[in-house]
Amino acid sequence: MSEIEEIRKLVAERLTKGDAKGTTIDGVVALCKSSDGIAPYVFQKGDDLSGLEISPKYPVMTLVSKLHKMFPTIRLGVVARGCDERAYIEMAKRNQIDPDRLYILGFACTAEDAQTCHCLAPYPKQLVVGTPPAPGPINPLVEKYDAMSLGERRAFWKQQFNKCIKCYGCRNICPECFCEACAMEDMAWVEPGLLAPPFPTFHMIRAMHMASRCIACRECENTCPAHIPLTVLYDLMRRDITTLLGYTPGADIAAKPPLSVNLDEAPLRVGAGH
Protein backbone atom coordinates (compact mmCIF):
# COMPACT_ATOMS: atom_id res chain seq x y z
CA MET A 1 0.00 0.00 0.00
CA SER A 2 1.38 3.41 -0.94
CA GLU A 3 1.93 6.09 1.70
CA ILE A 4 -1.07 8.14 0.55
CA GLU A 5 -3.39 5.09 0.48
CA GLU A 6 -2.29 4.20 3.99
CA ILE A 7 -3.07 7.76 5.16
CA ARG A 8 -6.52 7.70 3.52
CA LYS A 9 -7.27 4.37 5.21
CA LEU A 10 -6.17 5.65 8.63
CA VAL A 11 -8.19 8.87 8.27
CA ALA A 12 -11.29 6.83 7.37
CA GLU A 13 -10.70 4.67 10.45
CA ARG A 14 -10.29 7.66 12.76
CA LEU A 15 -13.43 9.33 11.42
CA THR A 16 -15.53 6.22 12.09
CA LYS A 17 -13.83 4.84 15.24
CA GLY A 18 -12.44 8.00 16.83
CA ASP A 19 -8.88 8.52 18.10
CA ALA A 20 -6.66 5.93 19.81
CA LYS A 21 -8.76 6.23 22.99
CA GLY A 22 -12.01 5.92 21.04
CA THR A 23 -12.95 9.59 21.45
CA THR A 24 -14.97 10.87 18.48
CA ILE A 25 -13.15 13.00 15.92
CA ASP A 26 -15.37 15.60 14.21
CA GLY A 27 -13.08 16.24 11.28
CA VAL A 28 -9.59 15.66 9.91
CA VAL A 29 -7.64 18.56 8.43
CA ALA A 30 -5.64 17.61 5.33
CA LEU A 31 -5.42 18.61 1.68
CA CYS A 32 -8.08 17.80 -0.87
CA LYS A 33 -7.70 17.49 -4.62
CA SER A 34 -10.53 18.58 -6.92
CA SER A 35 -10.86 20.03 -10.39
CA ASP A 36 -9.98 23.35 -8.67
CA GLY A 37 -6.52 22.13 -7.65
CA ILE A 38 -5.28 21.12 -4.20
CA ALA A 39 -6.33 23.07 -1.12
CA PRO A 40 -6.74 22.59 2.64
CA TYR A 41 -9.90 20.74 3.62
CA VAL A 42 -11.70 19.35 6.65
CA PHE A 43 -12.71 15.75 5.99
CA GLN A 44 -15.77 14.65 7.90
CA LYS A 45 -17.54 11.34 8.43
CA GLY A 46 -18.97 10.03 5.15
CA ASP A 47 -16.72 12.19 2.94
CA ASP A 48 -15.05 10.60 -0.09
CA LEU A 49 -11.40 10.25 0.91
CA SER A 50 -10.03 9.44 -2.55
CA GLY A 51 -9.22 13.14 -3.03
CA LEU A 52 -7.14 13.36 0.17
CA GLU A 53 -3.64 14.59 -0.66
CA ILE A 54 -0.47 15.48 1.26
CA SER A 55 1.30 17.64 -1.30
CA PRO A 56 2.01 20.51 -2.04
CA LYS A 57 2.37 21.46 1.58
CA TYR A 58 0.10 24.13 3.10
CA PRO A 59 0.32 25.43 6.70
CA VAL A 60 -2.57 23.24 7.86
CA MET A 61 -2.08 24.08 11.55
CA THR A 62 -3.37 27.59 10.80
CA LEU A 63 -6.67 26.00 9.85
CA VAL A 64 -6.69 23.81 12.97
CA SER A 65 -6.17 26.93 15.08
CA LYS A 66 -8.98 28.79 13.33
CA LEU A 67 -11.40 25.88 13.86
CA HIS A 68 -10.41 25.39 17.50
CA LYS A 69 -11.13 29.07 18.15
CA MET A 70 -14.43 29.11 16.21
CA PHE A 71 -15.79 25.86 17.62
CA PRO A 72 -14.81 25.52 21.30
CA THR A 73 -15.71 21.83 21.54
CA ILE A 74 -14.64 20.56 18.12
CA ARG A 75 -12.24 17.61 18.13
CA LEU A 76 -9.96 17.39 15.14
CA GLY A 77 -7.33 15.26 13.54
CA VAL A 78 -4.60 16.61 11.31
CA VAL A 79 -2.47 14.90 8.69
CA ALA A 80 0.87 16.45 9.58
CA ARG A 81 4.42 16.75 8.33
CA GLY A 82 7.40 17.44 10.57
CA CYS A 83 6.95 21.20 10.22
CA ASP A 84 3.20 20.95 10.97
CA GLU A 85 4.00 19.11 14.19
CA ARG A 86 6.59 21.74 15.13
CA ALA A 87 3.99 24.44 14.41
CA TYR A 88 1.56 22.54 16.65
CA ILE A 89 4.10 22.53 19.51
CA GLU A 90 4.75 26.29 19.40
CA MET A 91 1.03 27.08 18.88
CA ALA A 92 0.04 24.97 21.87
CA LYS A 93 2.45 26.92 24.10
CA ARG A 94 0.79 30.18 23.05
CA ASN A 95 -2.82 29.01 23.39
CA GLN A 96 -3.51 29.02 19.66
CA ILE A 97 -4.75 25.43 19.64
CA ASP A 98 -5.99 22.99 22.22
CA PRO A 99 -3.76 19.88 22.19
CA ASP A 100 -6.45 17.93 24.06
CA ARG A 101 -8.74 18.34 21.05
CA LEU A 102 -6.22 17.34 18.40
CA TYR A 103 -5.05 14.00 17.08
CA ILE A 104 -1.91 14.04 14.93
CA LEU A 105 -1.49 11.63 12.07
CA GLY A 106 2.16 12.19 11.18
CA PHE A 107 3.80 11.24 7.92
CA ALA A 108 7.36 11.49 6.67
CA CYS A 109 8.31 13.92 3.91
CA THR A 110 10.02 12.64 0.79
CA ALA A 111 13.81 12.89 0.44
CA GLU A 112 13.18 15.47 -2.29
CA ASP A 113 11.07 17.62 0.06
CA ALA A 114 13.85 17.47 2.65
CA GLN A 115 16.37 18.62 0.05
CA THR A 116 14.36 21.55 -1.33
CA CYS A 117 13.27 22.70 2.15
CA HIS A 118 16.79 22.30 3.62
CA CYS A 119 14.85 20.60 6.39
CA LEU A 120 16.76 19.26 9.39
CA ALA A 121 13.76 17.26 10.69
CA PRO A 122 11.65 16.17 7.70
CA TYR A 123 9.32 13.96 9.74
CA PRO A 124 7.16 14.38 12.84
CA LYS A 125 7.99 12.79 16.20
CA GLN A 126 4.56 11.17 16.18
CA LEU A 127 5.35 9.37 12.93
CA VAL A 128 2.61 7.02 11.76
CA VAL A 129 3.16 6.63 8.02
CA GLY A 130 6.35 6.54 5.97
CA THR A 131 10.09 6.22 6.55
CA PRO A 132 12.10 9.23 7.74
CA PRO A 133 14.33 10.54 4.95
CA ALA A 134 17.83 11.88 5.57
CA PRO A 135 17.79 15.52 6.68
CA GLY A 136 18.32 18.08 3.94
CA PRO A 137 21.55 20.07 3.56
CA ILE A 138 22.05 23.40 5.31
CA ASN A 139 20.83 26.27 3.12
CA PRO A 140 23.89 27.10 0.97
CA LEU A 141 22.97 30.79 1.17
CA VAL A 142 23.45 30.67 4.95
CA GLU A 143 27.01 29.41 4.47
CA LYS A 144 27.61 32.13 1.90
CA TYR A 145 26.22 34.73 4.29
CA ASP A 146 28.44 33.50 7.12
CA ALA A 147 31.50 34.19 4.99
CA MET A 148 30.46 37.82 4.36
CA SER A 149 31.83 40.89 6.13
CA LEU A 150 29.42 43.13 8.05
CA GLY A 151 29.31 45.59 5.16
CA GLU A 152 28.57 42.82 2.67
CA ARG A 153 25.80 41.47 4.88
CA ARG A 154 24.17 44.88 5.06
CA ALA A 155 24.44 45.28 1.30
CA PHE A 156 22.96 41.80 0.84
CA TRP A 157 19.87 42.56 2.91
CA LYS A 158 19.53 46.04 1.47
CA GLN A 159 19.37 44.55 -2.01
CA GLN A 160 17.00 41.75 -0.99
CA PHE A 161 14.59 43.86 1.10
CA ASN A 162 14.46 46.50 -1.63
CA LYS A 163 12.58 43.95 -3.72
CA CYS A 164 9.78 43.74 -1.13
CA ILE A 165 6.35 44.73 -2.45
CA LYS A 166 4.88 44.76 1.07
CA CYS A 167 2.27 42.11 0.35
CA TYR A 168 2.46 40.86 3.96
CA GLY A 169 2.33 37.34 2.50
CA CYS A 170 5.19 36.16 4.76
CA ARG A 171 3.12 37.18 7.77
CA ASN A 172 -0.20 35.94 6.40
CA ILE A 173 1.01 32.45 5.50
CA CYS A 174 3.03 31.95 8.71
CA PRO A 175 1.49 29.45 11.16
CA GLU A 176 3.27 31.21 14.03
CA CYS A 177 2.12 34.77 13.17
CA PHE A 178 -1.06 35.31 15.14
CA CYS A 179 -0.79 38.62 17.04
CA GLU A 180 -4.10 40.48 17.02
CA ALA A 181 -2.38 43.83 16.45
CA CYS A 182 0.56 43.50 14.05
CA ALA A 183 3.58 45.78 14.54
CA MET A 184 4.18 45.64 10.80
CA GLU A 185 0.94 47.58 10.38
CA ASP A 186 1.81 50.07 13.11
CA MET A 187 2.27 53.50 11.54
CA ALA A 188 4.87 54.37 14.16
CA TRP A 189 7.16 51.71 12.67
CA VAL A 190 6.01 51.40 9.09
CA GLU A 191 4.85 54.48 7.23
CA PRO A 192 1.94 53.51 4.95
CA GLY A 193 2.15 54.01 1.21
CA LEU A 194 5.92 53.69 0.84
CA LEU A 195 7.85 51.12 -1.17
CA ALA A 196 10.28 49.59 -0.40
CA PRO A 197 9.35 49.38 3.28
CA PRO A 198 11.68 50.96 5.85
CA PHE A 199 15.06 49.24 5.90
CA PRO A 200 15.75 47.20 7.89
CA THR A 201 12.89 47.81 10.35
CA PHE A 202 10.07 46.17 8.42
CA HIS A 203 11.68 42.76 8.04
CA MET A 204 13.53 42.92 11.33
CA ILE A 205 10.28 43.45 13.27
CA ARG A 206 9.04 40.14 11.95
CA ALA A 207 12.39 38.43 12.45
CA MET A 208 12.47 39.52 16.11
CA HIS A 209 8.89 38.42 16.66
CA MET A 210 9.68 35.03 15.12
CA ALA A 211 12.61 34.41 17.47
CA SER A 212 11.77 31.22 19.42
CA ARG A 213 8.68 30.79 17.24
CA CYS A 214 9.94 30.08 13.70
CA ILE A 215 9.69 26.37 13.08
CA ALA A 216 11.38 26.45 9.65
CA CYS A 217 8.41 25.46 7.52
CA ARG A 218 9.64 27.73 4.69
CA GLU A 219 6.15 28.95 3.86
CA CYS A 220 7.23 32.64 4.00
CA GLU A 221 9.92 32.18 1.39
CA ASN A 222 7.70 30.01 -0.81
CA THR A 223 4.92 32.60 -0.86
CA CYS A 224 7.16 35.65 -1.40
CA PRO A 225 6.35 37.16 -4.82
CA ALA A 226 9.67 39.05 -4.72
CA HIS A 227 11.73 35.89 -4.13
CA ILE A 228 13.43 37.26 -1.02
CA PRO A 229 15.43 34.43 0.63
CA LEU A 230 13.62 34.91 3.94
CA THR A 231 14.65 31.53 5.31
CA VAL A 232 18.25 32.76 5.49
CA LEU A 233 17.09 35.40 7.96
CA TYR A 234 15.05 32.90 9.95
CA ASP A 235 17.70 30.16 9.86
CA LEU A 236 20.16 32.64 11.35
CA MET A 237 17.61 33.66 13.99
CA ARG A 238 16.90 30.03 14.84
CA ARG A 239 20.61 29.32 15.12
CA ASP A 240 21.06 32.23 17.55
CA ILE A 241 18.11 31.12 19.68
CA THR A 242 19.54 27.61 19.89
CA THR A 243 23.14 28.69 20.51
CA LEU A 244 22.50 31.58 22.88
CA LEU A 245 19.38 30.41 24.72
CA GLY A 246 19.47 26.65 24.25
CA TYR A 247 16.00 26.59 22.74
CA THR A 248 14.90 24.88 19.53
CA PRO A 249 11.43 25.98 18.44
CA GLY A 250 9.10 23.08 17.75
CA ALA A 251 11.30 20.45 19.40
CA ASP A 252 9.76 19.93 22.82
CA ILE A 253 6.26 20.79 24.02
CA ALA A 254 7.45 20.94 27.66
CA ALA A 255 10.28 23.43 27.00
CA LYS A 256 9.40 27.02 27.83
CA PRO A 257 10.05 29.59 25.08
CA PRO A 258 12.92 31.79 26.36
CA LEU A 259 11.22 35.04 25.41
CA SER A 260 8.14 34.10 27.43
CA VAL A 261 10.02 33.47 30.70
CA ASN A 262 12.26 35.73 32.74
CA LEU A 263 16.01 35.62 32.45
CA ASP A 264 16.46 33.87 35.81
CA GLU A 265 14.95 30.82 34.24
CA ALA A 266 16.75 31.03 30.93
CA PRO A 267 20.09 32.78 31.37
CA LEU A 268 21.99 33.91 28.31
CA ARG A 269 25.00 31.72 27.69
CA VAL A 270 27.64 34.37 28.01
CA GLY A 271 30.45 33.87 25.54
CA ALA A 272 28.60 31.30 23.47
CA GLY A 273 27.71 31.77 19.86
CA HIS A 274 29.46 34.24 17.62
Add this chain to the structure above:
Amino acid sequence: MEYKNTLTTCIYCGAGCSMYIETIDGQITGVWPSKTHTISQGRLCIKGWNVTEFVNSPDRLKTPLIRKGDQFVEASWDEALTLIADKLNAIKQESGPDSIGLLTSAKCTNEENYLMNKLSRAVIGTNNIDHCARL
Protein backbone atom coordinates in the same frame (compact mmCIF):
# COMPACT_ATOMS: atom_id res chain seq x y z
CA MET B 1 -19.76 22.45 10.00
CA GLU B 2 -19.41 23.11 6.30
CA TYR B 3 -15.86 23.87 5.16
CA LYS B 4 -15.21 25.02 1.63
CA ASN B 5 -12.42 26.53 -0.47
CA THR B 6 -13.68 28.15 -3.67
CA LEU B 7 -11.14 28.71 -6.43
CA THR B 8 -11.35 32.14 -7.98
CA THR B 9 -9.25 34.61 -9.94
CA CYS B 10 -8.19 37.91 -8.42
CA ILE B 11 -10.35 40.79 -9.63
CA TYR B 12 -7.79 43.52 -9.11
CA CYS B 13 -5.58 43.33 -12.20
CA GLY B 14 -4.99 41.46 -15.41
CA ALA B 15 -2.24 39.14 -14.10
CA GLY B 16 -4.76 36.45 -13.24
CA CYS B 17 -3.49 35.24 -9.87
CA SER B 18 -5.55 32.53 -8.33
CA MET B 19 -6.70 32.01 -4.79
CA TYR B 20 -9.17 30.05 -2.71
CA ILE B 21 -11.81 31.94 -0.80
CA GLU B 22 -12.30 29.99 2.40
CA THR B 23 -15.80 29.77 3.84
CA ILE B 24 -17.00 28.12 7.02
CA ASP B 25 -20.76 27.64 7.26
CA GLY B 26 -21.25 30.05 4.37
CA GLN B 27 -19.24 32.92 5.89
CA ILE B 28 -15.95 34.10 4.38
CA THR B 29 -13.14 33.25 6.80
CA GLY B 30 -9.98 33.73 4.77
CA VAL B 31 -7.90 33.54 1.61
CA TRP B 32 -5.43 30.79 0.66
CA PRO B 33 -3.08 31.34 -2.27
CA SER B 34 -3.41 28.48 -4.76
CA LYS B 35 -0.14 26.57 -4.83
CA THR B 36 -1.25 24.41 -7.73
CA HIS B 37 -2.18 27.32 -10.00
CA THR B 38 0.11 27.89 -13.00
CA ILE B 39 0.03 31.69 -12.91
CA SER B 40 0.52 32.64 -9.29
CA GLN B 41 2.10 29.45 -7.88
CA GLY B 42 1.13 30.12 -4.28
CA ARG B 43 2.03 33.80 -4.34
CA LEU B 44 -0.21 36.87 -4.03
CA CYS B 45 0.21 40.62 -3.68
CA ILE B 46 -1.42 42.66 -0.92
CA LYS B 47 -4.57 43.12 -2.99
CA GLY B 48 -4.93 39.40 -3.56
CA TRP B 49 -4.46 38.60 0.12
CA ASN B 50 -7.23 41.09 0.95
CA VAL B 51 -9.48 40.38 -2.02
CA THR B 52 -12.47 39.54 0.17
CA GLU B 53 -12.37 42.81 2.11
CA PHE B 54 -15.12 44.52 0.13
CA VAL B 55 -17.58 41.62 0.20
CA ASN B 56 -19.14 42.49 3.53
CA SER B 57 -18.09 46.16 3.58
CA PRO B 58 -20.88 48.53 4.67
CA ASP B 59 -19.64 50.91 1.92
CA ARG B 60 -20.26 48.39 -0.83
CA LEU B 61 -22.72 49.48 -3.51
CA LYS B 62 -25.25 46.74 -4.10
CA THR B 63 -27.52 48.47 -6.61
CA PRO B 64 -26.90 51.00 -9.41
CA LEU B 65 -27.27 54.66 -8.46
CA ILE B 66 -28.92 57.25 -10.75
CA ARG B 67 -28.22 60.92 -10.23
CA LYS B 68 -31.45 62.84 -9.79
CA GLY B 69 -30.82 66.52 -9.17
CA ASP B 70 -27.90 66.64 -6.74
CA GLN B 71 -28.61 63.23 -5.26
CA PHE B 72 -27.78 59.64 -6.10
CA VAL B 73 -30.86 57.44 -5.96
CA GLU B 74 -30.82 53.64 -5.78
CA ALA B 75 -32.24 51.99 -8.91
CA SER B 76 -32.83 48.56 -10.40
CA TRP B 77 -30.44 47.19 -13.05
CA ASP B 78 -33.22 47.34 -15.66
CA GLU B 79 -33.88 50.96 -14.86
CA ALA B 80 -30.18 51.90 -14.98
CA LEU B 81 -29.38 50.00 -18.17
CA THR B 82 -32.46 51.39 -19.96
CA LEU B 83 -31.43 54.91 -19.00
CA ILE B 84 -27.87 54.34 -20.27
CA ALA B 85 -29.14 52.85 -23.56
CA ASP B 86 -31.60 55.72 -24.08
CA LYS B 87 -28.93 58.36 -23.44
CA LEU B 88 -26.35 56.65 -25.68
CA ASN B 89 -28.93 56.34 -28.47
CA ALA B 90 -29.85 60.00 -28.13
CA ILE B 91 -26.18 61.10 -28.23
CA LYS B 92 -25.49 58.87 -31.23
CA GLN B 93 -28.47 60.30 -33.12
CA GLU B 94 -27.57 63.86 -32.30
CA SER B 95 -23.77 63.77 -32.75
CA GLY B 96 -22.86 60.48 -34.44
CA PRO B 97 -21.28 57.26 -33.11
CA ASP B 98 -17.77 58.74 -32.83
CA SER B 99 -19.04 61.11 -30.16
CA ILE B 100 -19.10 58.07 -27.86
CA GLY B 101 -16.08 56.37 -26.33
CA LEU B 102 -15.79 53.21 -24.25
CA LEU B 103 -13.22 52.57 -21.55
CA THR B 104 -12.73 48.97 -20.49
CA SER B 105 -10.77 47.55 -17.64
CA ALA B 106 -7.98 45.15 -16.76
CA LYS B 107 -10.32 43.96 -14.02
CA CYS B 108 -12.65 42.51 -16.66
CA THR B 109 -12.11 39.07 -18.11
CA ASN B 110 -10.87 38.61 -21.65
CA GLU B 111 -14.38 37.61 -22.66
CA GLU B 112 -15.95 40.72 -21.11
CA ASN B 113 -13.44 42.90 -22.96
CA TYR B 114 -14.32 41.07 -26.17
CA LEU B 115 -17.99 41.87 -25.59
CA MET B 116 -17.13 45.53 -25.00
CA ASN B 117 -15.38 45.52 -28.39
CA LYS B 118 -18.52 44.07 -29.97
CA LEU B 119 -20.69 46.67 -28.29
CA SER B 120 -18.37 49.45 -29.37
CA ARG B 121 -17.69 48.53 -32.99
CA ALA B 122 -20.70 46.43 -34.01
CA VAL B 123 -23.53 47.95 -31.96
CA ILE B 124 -22.60 51.60 -31.44
CA GLY B 125 -20.37 51.83 -34.51
CA THR B 126 -17.22 53.47 -33.18
CA ASN B 127 -13.59 52.45 -32.80
CA ASN B 128 -13.27 54.69 -29.73
CA ILE B 129 -12.44 51.92 -27.30
CA ASP B 130 -9.47 51.72 -24.97
CA HIS B 131 -8.48 50.30 -21.63
CA CYS B 132 -8.04 51.87 -18.23
CA ALA B 133 -4.25 51.76 -18.29
CA ARG B 134 -4.27 54.49 -20.97
CA LEU B 135 -6.70 56.79 -19.19
